[in-house]
Amino acid sequence: MPKRIIPLTDIKVLKAKPQGKPVSLFDGGGLYLLVTSTGGKLWRFKYRFDKQEKKLALGSYPEISLLDARKRREDARKLLANGIDPGAVRKAQKQANIQETETFEVIAREWHNKFMTTWKKSHYERVLSRLERDVFPHLGKRPIAEIKAPELLGVLRRLESRGIMHTAHIIRGISGQIFRYAVASGRADRDPSADLRGALTPVKTINRAAITDPVKAGELLRAIDSYRGSFVVQSALKFAPLTFVRPGELRHAEWSEIDFEKAEWNIPAEKMKMKVPHLVPLSKQAIEILTELKKLTGKGRYVFPGRTSARPMSDNAILAALRNMGFEKTEMSGHGFRAMARTILDEVLQVRPDLIEHQLAHAVRDPLGRAYNRTQHLNERRRMMQTWADYLAGLKAGAKVIPFKKING
DSSP: OOOOOOOOOHHHHHHOOOOSSOEEEEEETTEEEEEOTTSOEEEEEEEEETTEEEEEEEEETTTSOHHHHHHHHHHHHHHHHTTOOHHHHHHHHHHHHHHHHSBHHHHHHHHHHHHGGGSOHHHHHHHHHHHHHHTHHHHTTSBGGGOOHHHHHHHHHHHHHTTOHHHHHHHHHHHHHHHHHHHHTTSOSOOGGGGGTTTSOOOOOOOOOOOOOHHHHHHHHHHHHTOOSOHHHHHHHHHHHHHOOOHHHHHTOBGGGEETTTTEEEEOGGGSTTSSOEEEEOOHHHHHHHHHHHHHHTTSSBSSBOSSTTSBOOTTHHHHHHHHTTOOTTTOOTTHHHHHHHHHHHHTSOOOHHHHHHHTTOOOBOTTSOBOOTTTTHHHHHHHHHHHHHHHHHHHTTOOOOOOOOOOO
């Protein structure tokens, strides 16, 4: 005769105490409360299916009350009555939930939200736009762990078929970052984009046009002096070769970043490509340009504003001015002032390469592998920037091009 089981009560469940080893308190019908040696109270349902004894977790007390546990037991018994394994149903439900929360789109948006604060607004908006337009419609609902290289390649081939090979390479890079984030967070095993190296149509790299010959550089500087367009644009054209910052950094310069007393321009990290603050020593010539310009734009936010002081100068303003002066796109670009400075400072003025690279805001490390901070070698860089400004003044005046004495600091 089977042993009669006395059903549990709320009081008995509440007062159940640990006893040094796990204890099972049965309620009947396969339901029991497992009291662990540490005091945990876990509901379990013991049943047989396909001639095998199995157990199903129903939750923990007090989150799941005795009444709730009995309801879950009855639900499981109904499945058994219909020849269905409740454990298999639970597993399928759990897997479905994982797939829903671990799709490519869900994880991509999580990755985007995590890193968007380290990017410029234009960059994170562009990344999300590309994902929403070119990737999510095809891969967004797929569990990220199930996506293989051929499936990702199919998405990239669609872009190639539209003639935008460069975008296909960009999307492959973005997807790779998302897959690696999923791997790091335990939701994927590997990055399939790595298998696509060489699978896409190569994109021919177009170097940014730059004038690096000193004689032609002098011609450019004289043309800028004779420019008859906007005074703000002319000032930016004069300022660009003296500071050789990136065009975006130049356009977004703010008066609050300029220290006239110290002759410095302090660019905050969020405006820099490498997300590291950058300090630009300003030569006497650069200060003169800013002093004159401040009379016109000093009451506004931006040093080089657009038509309204509320926004910076257009990214096309410098290029348009260069074209109006007769310099073709294959000859000179806004980025070209950086290449001009790097080449002539190195080959003609024979400046130490690490000083040049540091002033270009490139990643420069000391012999021990440590990154230089923004004030590293500041005195040497001040001398370099003044020497460079004096040299450009000589080129503009048509002086004979001769190497300067090497600057060692």
